[in-house]
Amino acid sequence: MNMLHDRVVRLIEDVPGVRRKVENESRLVEDLGFDSIKMVELMGAIEDEFNLIITLDDATSISTVADLKSMVQEAMQAQGVS
């Protein structure tokens, strides 16, 4: 789980223009300054990092970093990625 956390946080921090410290309860839009364009960047990075697909609906349902981690975990299970 910690490894997942670190990988997700690194991907968030790598998105250009992301501000403030990334924490579990950080909200992507309100706290970290994500907009739809940065979300596309992040989802693309998550997809490639974890070999997943993330749908637009999944992406728009994410509010916090914790939500994103949960979504990645669920997607890994649903899509049979270890």
Place this chain on the structure above:
Amino acid sequence: MACGTAYWRWGQLVSLNFLAGKFELKYVNQGGLRVRSYRSVNELPDDWNEALPIPTPMKREFLDALESSEINNIGTYYLRVTDQDGNVLAQANVFVSETDFSTFDTTLPASARSTIKRWIPGFMSFRIVEVGYFTMIGEGVAIAEGADLSCVLPAIDKELQEIADKEEADFVLVRDVPESSYESYLSALAVLGYSPSIGFPNTLLPVKWRRFEDYLADINSKTRLKFRNSLKIQERFDVEWKIVDDFRSMTGDLSRLWDNVNKKAKDYTREKLDQRFFDACSDKLADQCEVITFFHAGRMIAFMLNMIGGDDYIVLDWGVDYSFEHYRQANLYRAATLISLQRAIELGKSKMELGITNYTPKLTLGAEVVPLAYFIRHRIDKRYGRTLARLVTDSINLPDTSLHATAGKIGTRVHDMLAFEQRVKRDQNPFGASDILDRVGSYNRSSSMRLSGIYGLYPEFNSAQRSVVTFSDSRERVLLGTNSYLGLADDPRVISAAVDALHRYGSGCSGSPLLNGTLDIHKQLEEELAIFSGREAVALCSTGYQTNLAAISALCGRGDVVLMDARNHRSLFDGVRLSGADCVIYRHADMAHLERLLARTKGRKRMIITDSVFSMEGTIADLQTLVGLASAHDARVFVDESHAVGVFGCHGRGIAELQGVEDRVDIVMGTFSKAFAGLGGFVAGSADLIDYIKHNAGGHIFSASLPPSVVATVLASLDIIRKEPERRQAPLDRAKFMALELQAIGYDAPYHGSQIVPVILGNYTLALSAYKRFMDEGVYVNPVGPPAVPESSSGFRTSYIATHGWDDLKVAVEVFRRHYRDFYETVNREEDEHAA
């Protein structure tokens, strides 16, 4: 000179009659409140300091010091509220000043800000009537024991309105309301049009030690050691410090050192303290202020000016010489705050105030961070009060109070800053959180653009779209922002066809194409378009947007996967959303990303959807690679040719024709609002596919047909597109000319081979301001920014049409040339700052 006297009758409204065109208000008198306004300390009543408990900054002598220094040219108003028997219920300190809020926008580089200021001098600069203190922190309204704030505040507000009207102020702002009073202020002020905002929190250290050593004993050993070392500045750095009561001879140094700090302040700063201010402090506050001075080699290198209140010791101003050779190691600020604490203890004060901003060293000291609220209303339009309140709230970063050991050791109260911020944000929304319309209340963007004076959307043209157009202000401008790519919007043949159709068929079709909305010319247009596009059949829709909604929602459904370019038009995204299919996005033009997503969605039913020419960037899709991937992964292909039809390809069919892949594209769509100079859209494909759409696509069936004049417009345009292929090259030639000209000047204006040329400025606020500036200079461009493009790609979208006059384009080039230095200098200044 006593200035205004207002009389405010407070009472309960019991009836309202409309008589002879005037409202007659009747009150049950609950006692009249009288607000008296004084413009000078000299006029204040003798009992100003004693009539009711007032905070230190409201004391006559402190007001006097500030007033006599004349800093920032603030206008001062001292208010006293009395009841009808003359009992003093409240006093308030009010001042009027100019505040520049442009520094609050952290996304706006300083250099871009100065460029915008040059173009729009009043950009985000407002005149504000404030209730509070200009250089100190504290509640601006002092209220007598037993007096009712809910009665007093409306009376004060009425006087504030008069002041604001007289001073032509933009806003009224009540500052520094403590959390404990927040609810009372909110209930009294919200109904008067005020919106709450979080304010810069104050910092406060309750002084509960009899000796400084007792304080040090209470904190942990690591911090204690650090603090002790901080005070050894004489032995370590040869810095001498002393407390100075009479600092009249030093005020030049104080002013110089304060200026150093002010120049480097990262948070908002507006006070412009000068020598006169320090002189006034020395002259007027002899026993009530002192300076801690730091000397090295005979020169003053730092100072801290502190106020001595009845029960409090207030750290007011700090100045330092950054060129002092041991500046970094010596940490004179920490030493000064520790010496201040020593003084507060010696003087027997119960609290030390450390003020706003620069929170980390204050938290290290163990200070309590005290949440404060502001209440803001616009003088005229309450929506702007909400806008500014949100802007202020968003720009204040509340300090993290949870991480400092000293606070825990000495029992400092820790406030839940986040909860307070969220509470204030909730209260900013005029709709409740449970109201479905709360999203309306939380929308702020257009209002903030209007407030800052850079709103220019919905420009009103009052002529046909051509090379040069006139606007509702009757001025002509070169139009570099139209999609009428072939210049047919004012073509006499097109207009004549539309007029003829209007005469023959009337103005509109009453209903659905499926039942009572199909004319023979609809059928004719479908058939001619099918031949034109080389497809078996075509279906029409009433707008291009609707065409995508109708086609995609009919062809895709739940469980399917649609793979979309990230920069596809909004209508394509909305079409997928309406279909219920899973929408998976690949990075713009990133075919490798698309391939990976296709591999990961193997086995599912899939469609790839892309624009062929991307409307903001002017980039052209690589359809050859895309159709290859589609074939390899058994996916269907849908191409939106809205910006390409009529412009690209040997026959004008678009990019699929240009790239020779038409037979590998399953569905194409186009719009009539661009090259066809009308309105509506079409989708083309196999006969079966179009028949399915015509009987299943809601956006086609449940929407009235295109009106006859529009159908005739499109037919006439189609005829011209077929007969005048030379028109297709004209917008591309003009776009290339402009891109090369702009590049030669130095602009970042990439040419991707289409009729759309972006001009990248790098910041949306700058783009909006520049758009207005260019409008003034006679050129219309489209400003673009997030969410249409990333912030870094913000700028202009320029587009070119077949009938752009070369001379008109040259006029536009000159406007770009004249403004290049504004942008160029912007870039240079940024680099300078970065280097510094």
